[in-house]
Amino acid sequence: MKTIQEETAQILAGLGVAREAYEGGALAVHTPITGEVIGRVRTNTEAETTQVIAATAAAFLEWRKVPAPKRGELVRLLGEELRAAKTELGRLVTIEAGKIISEGLGEVQEMIDICTFAAGLSRQLCGLTIATERPLHRMMETWHPLGVTGIISAFNFPVAVWSWNAALALVCGNSVVWKPSEKTPLTALATQALFERAVAKFGEAPAGLSAVLNGGKEIGEALAANRQVPLVSATGSTAMGRQVGPKLAERFARSILELGGNNAAIVCESADLDLTLRGIAFSAMGTAGQRCTTLRRLLVHDSLYDKLLPRLKQIYKSVVVGDPRENGTLVGPLIDGRAFEGMQQSLAEAKAAGAAITGGERINVPGCDGGYYVRPALVEMKEQTATMKRETFAPLLYVMRFRQLDEALHWHNDVPQGLASSIFTNDLREAERFVSAEGSDCGIANVNIGPSGAEIGGAFGGEKETGGGRESGSDVWKLYMRRATNTINYGRELPLAQGVKFDVV
Ligand code: NAD
Numbered sequence: 001m002k003t004i005q006e007e008t009a010q011i012l013a014g015l016g017v018a019r020e021a022y023e024g025g026a027l028a029v030h031t032p033i034t035g036e037v038i039g040r041v042r043t044n045t046e047a048e049t050t051q052v053i054a055a056t057a058a059a060f061l062e063w064r065k066v067p068a069p070k071r072g073e074l075v076r077l078l079g080e081e082l083r084a085a086k087t088e089l090g091r092l093v094t095i096e097a098g099k100i101i102s103e104g105l106g107e108v109q110e111m112i113d114i115c116t117f118a119a120g121l122s123r124q125l126c127g128l129t130i131a132t133e134r135p136l137h138r139m140m141e142t143w144h145p146l147g148v149t150g151i152i153s154a155f156n157f158p159v160a161v162w163s164w165n166a167a168l169a170l171v172c173g174n175s176v177v178w179k180p181s182e183k184t185p186l187t188a189l190a191t192q193a194l195f196e197r198a199v200a201k202f203g204e205a206p207a208g209l210s211a212v213l214n215g216g217k218e219i220g221e222a223l224a225a226n227r228q229v230p231l232v233s234a235t236g237s238t239a240m241g242r243q244v245g246p247k248l249a250e251r252f253a254r255s256i257l258e259l260g261g262n263n264a265a266i267v268c269e270s271a272d273l274d275l276t277l278r279g280i281a282f283s284a285m286g287t288a289g290q291r292c293t294t295l296r297r298l299l300v301h302d303s304l305y306d307k308l309l310p311r312l313k314q315i316y317k318s319v320v321v322g323d324p325r326e327n328g329t330l331v332g333p334l335i336d337g338r339a340f341e342g343m344q345q346s347l348a349e350a351k352a353a354g355a356a357i358t359g360g361e362r363i364n365v366p367g368c369d370g371g372y373y374v375r376p377a378l379v380e381m382k383e384q385t386a387t388m389k390r391e392t393f394a395p396l397l398y399v400m401r402f403r404q405l406d407e408a409l410h411w412h413n414d415v416p417q418g419l420a421s422s423i424f425t426n427d428l429r430e431a432e433r434f435v436s437a438e439g440s441d442c443g444i445a446n447v448n449i450g451p452s453g454a455e456i457g458g459a460f461g462g463e464k465e466t467g468g469g470r471e472s473g474s475d476v477w478k479l480y481m482r483r484a485t486n487t488i489n490y491g492r493e494l495p496l497a498q499g500v501k502f503d504v505v
Contacts (some may be wrong), residue, residue, distance in 0.1 A: 004031055008038040008095055011088050012186065015131035020331050020417055022186060026215060028188055032098035032333040034322060035370020041185045043215040049222045054210035056148050057228040060175040062206035064145040072122025075207055077198040079115030082108060082163075085194055089159065089187070096370075097158050098332040100324040103287055108468060111191075112162035113456045114472065118167035121477055126170065136491025143481040145173025146254075150223040152244065155335055156290045156393075157235070158184035159191050161258070164471045165233045165480075166195075166210060172480040174231075176210040179223055181236075183335060185214045217369035221445050225247055226369050230482065234258070235292075238391070238417070238465045245467070256479055257467025258460075260391040261419030263442070263451040264297035266408045269304060276424040277308070280397075281315050283422075283450025285376045288331050289395030290339070292466075293420040293444070293452035297388060298399045299408045306399045309380070312399075313358050322365050324396070332369040334394060340372040343394035347377060349387040350398070356380040360396065386432065389415045405430060407411035414443045419462030420444040421453035462489070 002010070008031075012022060021294040022029075025042035044052070063071070083091065090105035123227065125139030149169035153161040158181060166176045180188035192212045199205045213219045217240070224232055224247040234244045235257035248255040265283070267276055282296035301307055323334030334340050340362065347360045360377030376395035381388060388398050402408040414422065421442040423434040431447045433439050438475070443462035444454060454460050459474040470476045496502060 002034060004034060004095060005038050007149050008186065009091070011092050011095075012039075012087055012190060012279055015085055015092075015190045016197060017189045021189050025452065027182060027185060029096065029183075030336070032335050033095065033325065033371050034368045038095065039186050041189070044213045044219060044224060046218070049213055049219055050226070051147060052208070052211045052213055053122070053223070053226050056177050056211055059206040059208040060145070060147055060173075063175055063209055066171040066173070066204075068122045068125050068171060068173065071173060072119040074169050074198060075115050075122070075167050076119040076201045078167070078195055079111050079112050079119065081194040081198045082112045086112070088223075089190055089194070090352070092190055093158060093326050096186050097155060098324055098335060099287055100329050100332050101327075104324075107157060107160045108308050110160040114163050114166070114167045115124045117231050117456055117473060118171045121168070122171040123478070125477065125481070127483070132487065133497060134489070136489065136493070136497045138488045138490065140486050141486075142484045142486055143172075144484060146480055146482050147174060147230040148228055149480060150178050150226075150229045151175045151176060151178045152220045152223065152232065152234040152236065152240075153180050154236040154292075155181040155183035156287065157294070158187040160193060161235045161471070162188070164488045165256075165462070168477050170210070172477055174209065174480055177223060177229065178210070178212045179219045180212065180214065182214070182216050188212050188214070190440050191449050205427060215241045217427060220244065221247070224452040225251075225311065227251060229252060233469065233471065234298065238467070240465045256461075256469035256471060258469045258471060259465060259467040260417055260464060261294070261466055262296050262389065262415045263293055263420040264299060264366050264412045264415075264426060264452060265295055265422040266402075266405070266412060267298065267300045267304060267308065267421065268405065268427060268430050270303045270430075270455065271424035271427040272302065272426060272448070273304070273308060277311055277315065279422070279424065279448070279450040279494040280312065281319070283452040284397040285316075285395050286329050286452060288334055288374075289376065290335060290393055293450050294395075294421070295397060295451050296391070297384075297415075298397055298400060299402050299411060299413075302401050302403050309399065313378060316359050319376060321363050321373050321375060323368050331376060331395060333368070333373050337372055339394055340374065342392055343374060343377070343396055346387050346390070346392040346394075347379065350379045350381065350385070351387045353387065354382060384414065391417060405433070409434075409439060416465040417462065418442045418464035419466040420446070420454075422449060423449045424447040424448055
């Protein structure tokens with residue numbers, strides 16, 4: 001049997017990553033499955049970072065001239081490469097980020113889907129023609145490429161986040177510089193290699209159109225500070241956004257901030273219990289609770305609480321936690337020991353506040369001694385404490401009773417974050433109220449679906465400390481372009497707007 005290091009090297013070689021990129025470098029990459037080192041990635045210096053950004057800025061000057069549908073062809077080819085490599089790249093996501101196999105594959109599927117979306121979009125980048133008050137004039141909007149798009153990504157979606165941004169940025173005529181999480185640089189190198197394969201088939205893309213810079217947060221800081229980068233899309237913790245956002249604002253650059261969530265679901269009296277339990281289980285325990293959209297707070301109607309809780313506890317006790325490579329595993333490891341400590345800290349705080357806790361303990365998985373595996377935790381709370389208002393990036397679900405929907409909506413929104421949310425109900429009035437202006441204050445508000453597992457067709461992102469950014473579908477492409485309003489006079493007179501007279505000749 002191959003070791004995990006041998007398998008990693010084999011996948012990387014098969015995907016076209018050069019050995020020197022992941023051997024002998026300063027950045028040790030650990031698999032969360034066993035905690036072992038699976039690569040040593042070469043990191044980029046400050047000088048290299050500046051050079052790479054300059055090369056990407058030069059590539060932009062050429063790429064912006066290529067017609068958008070042709071740019072879409074490159075992204076379509078990227079989608080084809082991803083389709084062909086789905087199994088291998090998905091497996092690498094499992095090895096490097098610890099996702100179960102179907103979620104690793106699902107992440108690559110998301111990349112394929114956004115490429116399909118962006119390729120179509122490349123023929124639909126369109127502005128308005130607007131009625132003008134002046135005769136023989138035409139007023140319209142044109143959308144132009146913006147420049148280098150910087151992408152900073154988090155460990156938990158090591159490749160999909162890049163694709164949400166890059167596929168749109170590229171069809172919009174931008175070049176791309178990516179700073180992946182220092183915990184997941186291998187999947188980034190593999191993705192870049194696939195991009196280069198697509199470029200080779202495309203034939204005419206400028207050199208340096210997309211680049212990866214590996215290293216710690218100092219590379220992200222350099223990206224945020226570099227005046228050749230007019231837009232940075234940064235995905236990660238709210239603490240990171242608090243540093244990156246002001247840096248970009250200081251130089252009037254654009255930002256797309258996709259930060260922490262603290263997502264809740266309200267379970268009403270009329271909810272379909274079986275459907276609700278399935279929705280809760282996936283969104284609270286999927287990806288071992290390490291999705292920005294993970295369900296973290298469950299507000300259950302008093303009349304249903306004593307029926308729902310015992311069944312949920314049973315699910316929590318029996319869910320298969322283990323090696324994510326094994327068929328049947330539903331919950332893989334936490335990313336590292338720090339994540340485990342963060343979870344234990346929140347559990348201790350909840351306990352001190354009087355919570356009743358089921359699960360939460362470390363589990364020994366044979367053959368995976370160095371991995372941090374935990375039994376997902378259910379934490380019954382009497383009130384919404386300060387601990388509950390903080391995002392704990394682990395499978396930890398706080399549960400509370402409510403009596404009135406007003407009360408539940410108040411608790412629902414009474415946290416600093418505003419990413420994803422759900423209501424489980426069969427009452428039309430409750431469902432409509434939840435998605436109305438006086439309901440959920442989040443960027444994503446679902447009915448009879450858990451808060452996680454969004455599709456690429458919609459705009460993805462959240463409010464408040466989640467950062468306000470939007471990525472992926474709908475009209476999000478506009479964030480990657482600059483808008484010009486053009487007024488064209490095709491007459492012989494020069495009528496001024498608002499009836500102003502200024503006769504000089
Ligand atoms: P993190 O904030 O530790 O790191 C994210 C990225 O930011 C990394 O690439 C890191 O190197 C970089 N970074 C950190 N400090 C920086 C700085 N000062 N300047 C520039 N770059 C900096 O996050 P993580 O632990 O990798 O990911 C988990 C977090 O990401 C959670 O809070 C989760 O909710 C959030 N997340 C949000 C979304 C979303 O779409 N809203 C998606 C995925 C993850």
